[in-house]
Amino acid sequence: MKLSQDMSKVEVKGFEAKFYDRLMDIITLGYYPFFIRKVIKDLGLKVGDKVIDFGAGTGRNALIIRKYVGNKGKIVGVEIGKEMKEQFIKKTKNFENIKLIDQRIDEPINLNEKFDVVFISFVLHGFIQEKREIIIKNAYNLLKEDGVFAILDYNNFDVDRANFLVKFAIRKVECPLAEDFIKRDIKTVLKNFGFKNFDEYFYFRKYVRLLKAKK
Numbered sequence: 001m002k003l004s005q006d007m008s009k010v011e012v013k014g015f016e017a018k019f020y021d022r023l024m025d026i027i028t029l030g031y032y033p034f035f036i037r038k039v040i041k042d043l044g045l046k047v048g049d050k051v052i053d054f055g056a057g058t059g060r061n062a063l064i065i066r067k068y069v070g071n072k073g074k075i076v077g078v079e080i081g082k083e084m085k086e087q088f089i090k091k092t093k094n095f096e097n098i099k100l101i102d103q104r105i106d107e108p109i110n111l112n113e114k115f116d117v118v119f120i121s122f123v124l125h126g127f128i129q130e131k132r133e134i135i136i137k138n139a140y141n142l143l144k145e146d147g148v149f150a151i152l153d154y155n156n157f158d159v160d161r162a163n164f165l166v167k168f169a170i171r172k173v174e175c176p177l178a179e180d181f182i183k184r185d186i187k188t189v190l191k192n193f194g195f196k197n198f199d200e201y202f203y204f205r206k207y208v209r210l211l212k213a214k215k
């Protein structure tokens with residue numbers, strides 16, 4: 001099957017976008033808030049860090065990140081979804097150090113600042129490989145020397161041997177781009193862009209991975 005960006009479901013819209021956080025909580029039987037807090041702890045953020053979040057969603061992640069970077073840090077969400085942007089702005093309105101940029105992450109991003117961490121959570125799998133590589137290049141260009149690119153997404157596993165529910169989710173609920181992502185060796189792709197020193201953290205029986213790579 002020839003993959004195309006039209007197959008993607010990553011541009012979450014309408015009902016799914018409006019109730020995104022609640023839907024994630026329901027799908028994971030209430031586990032999502034604990035999971036995402038653990039992931040953000042594993043990011044190893046420091047007070048004062050500047051973080052940019054690609055495909056930032058509702059702002060739930062930005063608020064957790066803020067607990068680690070404090071008032072001296074900064075969080076920039078990059079988001080294009082109408083309903084997502086509305087929720088992000090509403091949730092983060094009390095914090096001057098959380099900003100939102102309405103910009104596509106799969107096109108070159110030009111900003112006059114560099115970041116300690118680029119975070120991308122459940123977004124990268126939803127692109128064709130050419131666009132994933134534009135996103136990776138954007139991350140590289142936006143990082144300070146020694147900055148960290150942190151990808152939270154599906155791990156690299158054999159879908160045929162996955163348990164029934166995971167196979168169903170990947171093949172019937174997700175778009176075909178997700179299975180393409182799962183099959184790829186993202187570390188080698190990142191190495192080709194100049195990233196090094198990988199660190200991995202696993203969740204949900206290793207079906208989900210936080211992959212951290214240094215510039």
Ligand SMILES: C[S@@+](CC[C@H](N)C(=O)[O-])C[C@H]1O[C@@H](n2cnc3c(N)ncnc32)[C@H](O)[C@@H]1O
Nearest residue numbers: 010011012055056057079080081084104105121
């Ligand atoms: C599956 S959701 C994940 C949201 C958030 N990262 C999280 O973990 O809760 C994917 C997000 O990426 C955003 N998105 C999709 N394509 C994008 C693009 N080209 N540029 C910027 N954001 C995009 C969607 O609007 C949506 O908010």
